Amino acid sequence: MEPFDPPFQEFYKKLFDDHFFNGPCPGGHEIEFSHNAKECKFELPLIDLSHLNIGGFKHEDCKREIAKAAQEWGFFQVVNHGVSHDILEKLMSEQVKVFKKPFQVKVNGLPELNFPAGSYQWGTPSANCLQQLAWSESFHVPLIELSTVGACAATDFSKIVKQYAMIISKLANELAEILAEMLGQKSDFFKENCVPSMCYIRMSRYPACPFSPEVFGLMPHTDSDFLTILHQDHIGGLQVLKDGKWISVNPKQKTLIVIVGDLFEAWSNGVFKSVEHRVIANKQFERFSTAYFLCPSFETMIESSEKSLIYKRFSFREFRQQVQDDVKRYGRKIGLSRFIL
Ligand SMILES: O=C(O)CCC(=O)C(=O)O
């Protein structure tokens, strides 16, 4: 049988040799700091979204809870979110099958799913040192492409991804609108600007990694979108930085994770926080996750209507360009701090 794992060690041999013979690279100490930060067991806010369907106090309390979590943590979990357990399980099992296709087949694209060659990504081509390498592989599927996924012959996979995309994008918009409303902002901003050609689903697989924790599944980062909604399997490894400590996001069945992205932090003038998170690879077990990213069109201007602004006004295109330039130059994203006034 042809191997399905990406050839991390062969392809990134130089990074491994440099690291193990010469030690961590000089620019790596910042990431090293994250590694050494004290870890502790702590529970993220868990919000029951069924309260949104009840009128009166409960409904308003629930909205306030969402805003509080976005403000204090930038990261929270939701239950009774409207995505059935059955859909989550089916999507996960279909996703596992896709990743078990031979590596070369994934690289060449999966025509039966209408995934072009570029939708498969693995490792970190821009990595300058081992701490910048992600021991993971993923399929990046823009929502707009889903209309043609499985167009020739609908497969179980294409059906479930489409179904999931429809529900999850609705949920992301609802949560974004609630957060906007709690800021006293126009709540149809997201419906108008977050177009299907920009929003996407990323399905990831983190193969078991013998070099963990020295090599990350995904290095510490913030998300470059408004909101991310994440579903993870039962393995664990996701951590979020809270007050200088890495907190493990322990897997919980039927739960989705909501992550505030950089754009929401800027748009809310720093009220909602886009926080760093990372994935520690597991030495023994592979892990799967599915993320939905709520992104605006390139022309959308990100600005707050507050008086004393923290960030300058920028378009999503400018933000993306800056991130890409920094990744090329430094091997990693610098992010929102580039736009501080
Ligand atoms: O796989 C995960 O748990 C996290 C994924 C993530 O943070 C991302 O794709 O931006």
Ligand SMILES: [Fe+2]
């Ligand atoms: Fe992320």
